[in-house]
Amino acid sequence: MKIAIIGGGAAGLMTAATITEQNTGAEIFLIEQNTILGKKVLISGGGRCNVTTGIRNIRFLFTRYPRGSKFLSSALYGFPPEAVYGWFESHGVPLKIEEDLRVFPVSNNGQDIVGAFEKLFSRSRVKILLSHSAKSISYTDGAFTIEFRNSPTIVVDKVIITTGGQTFRQTGSTGDGYTFAETLGHTITPLAASLSSFISRDEWLKSLAGVSFEAVGLRTDRIQFPTPVEGAMLITHSGITGPAVFAFSALAAYEIATPKEPLTIFINLFPGVTSENFLLQVKSACAGNAKRTIENAIATLVPKSVAKMLCAMAKIEGERHAAEVSKKELEELGVLMQNLPVRAIGRGAGDEFVTAGGVNLSEVNPSTMESRITRGLFFAGEILDIDGFTGGFNLQASWATGRLAGLSAAK
Numbered sequence: 559m560k561i562a563i564i565g566g567g568a569a570g571l572m573t574a575a576t577i578t579e580q581n582t583g584a585e586i587f588l589i590e591q592n593t594i595l596g597k598k599v600l601i602s603g604g605g606r607c608n609v610t611t612g613i614r615n616i617r618f619l620f621t622r623y624p625r626g627s628k629f630l631s632s633a634l635y636g637f638p639p640e641a642v643y644g645w646f647e648s649h650g651v652p653l654k655i656e657e658d659l660r661v662f663p664v665s666n667n668g669q670d671i672v673g674a675f676e677k678l679f680s681r682s683r684v685k686i687l688l689s690h691s692a693k694s695i696s697y698t699d700g701a702f703t704i705e706f707r708n709s710p711t712i713v714v715d716k717v718i719i720t721t722g723g724q725t726f727r728q729t730g731s732t733g734d735g736y737t738f739a740e741t742l743g744h745t746i747t748p749l750a751a752s753l754s755s756f757i758s759r760d761e762w763l764k765s766l767a768g769v770s771f772e773a774v775g776l777r778t779d780r781i782q783f784p785t786p787v788e789g790a791m792l793i794t795h796s797g798i799t800g801p802a803v804f805a806f807s808a809l810a811a812y813e814i815a816t817p818k819e820p821l822t823i824f825i826n827l828f829p830g831v832t833s834e835n836f837l838l839q840v841k842s843a844c845a846g847n848a849k850r851t852i853e854n855a856i857a858t859l860v861p862k863s864v865a866k867m868l869c870a871m872a873k874i875e876g877e878r879h880a881a882e883v884s885k886k887e888l889e890e891l892g893v894l895m896q897n898l899p900v901r902a903i904g905r906g907a908g909d910e911f912v913t914a915g916g917v918n919l920s921e922v923n924p925s926t927m928e929s930r931i932t933r934g935l936f937f938a939g940e941i942l943d944i945d946g947f948t949g950g951f952n953l954q955a956s957w958a959t960g961r962l963a964g965l966s967a968a969k
């Protein structure tokens with residue numbers, strides 16, 4: 559039996575490793591258009607590779623995937639984060655769980671992750687075809703013909719498409735797999751960027767570039783999120799970024815954010831506090847010292863630069879004595895602090911940056927990763943309509959679906 563895996567990223571590496579470890583005697587071709595394997599894995603987690611998560615509760619794990627969690631059930635139960643952890647350790651890569659539950663190699667070097675596969679392949683039957691750019695895949699009479707842009711055609715019995723999404727195209731994820739899937743009868747759900755930062759030209763943001771918040775809440779009037787989005791946020795010269803922003807971008811992946819149609823994001827600087835209780839906090843900050851200026855009073859709650867900006871936005875002179883500011887003005891200030899509007903006019907690259915959308919999940923068997931349309935065809939990784947939040951969830955999905963596709967294809 560001949561099996562071809564198209565794409566030597568996270569999912570393809572795990573698929574190839576799984577098939578070879580099943581010892582079926584199958585001839586395995588791992589096809590990669592780059593000159594090296596796992597280019598995106600190498601840059602993931604800032605080069606440290608946030609390989610999976612320390613979360614052990616699978617039900618909670620599902621909540622980390624805005625799209626595809628139900629489909630992932632078999633794959634995640636079959637190869638959960640602790641099994642991924644064990645797999646890498648047993649292949650010579652010691653891992654560690656950091657305080658925020660992200661898992662990294664102890665060496666803080668993503669090369670070790672790719673190296674584990676390279677080591678395994680060097681003593682196995684996997685034929686690694688680097689610099690092989692697949693151009694088309696066709697299926698006739700139970701066989702797949704793979705044509706390349708630069709190499710001779712091959713014919714195989716089974717194909718696993720693991721070509722990834724279409725972000726960070728310089729890593730090789732050029733979106734070719736979507737065309738292959740369509741040619742083989744599949745539909746692709748609308749594609750969009752997820753885990754992005756947001757670009758804004760709002761004047762007030764410019765004066766605060768570099769200011770970070772440990773916890774903010776983010777919402778939009780356009781859609782209702784299943785759970786509140788809260789976390790750290792950083793204001794940059796071009797807009798807003800950070801974990802809360804990435805989570806927001808995942809949930810709002812399909813919302814338009816352009817100069818013509820800006821997406822208004824409301825920042826709550828005090829999430830988890832009701833507006834009534836928050837107003838009491840604002841009032842007590844102002845009541846403490848009658849001579850204190852309103853700007854200084856608000857600066858007991860937020861950084862000074864933010865207090866200044868808030869007073870300006872609320873059209874309250876910062877030098878006024880806090881005691882002189884009317885109840886109505888304070889109320890307005892309180893509302894503003896829990897609903898600061900940012901007009902997002904575009905998306906920038908995030909720490910991770912993945913593609914939302916992909917191969918329609920209803921056309922793939924979640925227990926095997928095999929196509930329900932073309933027998934012998936499998937999918938794994940980001941090419942599927944699955945994406946997660948930051949924190950190792952996207953690689954976890956690639957390892958788990960890659961593992962399941964490998965086990966199924968090896969049968």
Ligand SMILES: Cc1cc2nc3c(=O)[nH]c(=O)nc-3n(C[C@H](O)[C@H](O)[C@H](O)COP(=O)(O)OP(=O)(O)OC[C@H]3O[C@@H](n4cnc5c(N)ncnc54)[C@H](O)[C@@H]3O)c2cc1C
Binds near residue numbers: 604
């Ligand atoms: C900057 C950055 C940092 C990230 N950090 C993390 C992190 O720390 N933790 C985490 O969980 N996730 C992270 N992610 C997301 C994660 O890396 C991806 O979700 C994951 O790598 C997807 O794996 P994949 O195998 O499906 O696709 P990819 O890793 O994209 O691999 C696809 C492979 O297919 C090859 N290919 C494509 N078309 C062809 C073709 N026609 N012929 C031959 N080969 C082809 C490509 O060259 C590529 O090597 C990050 C993403 C980015 C962009």
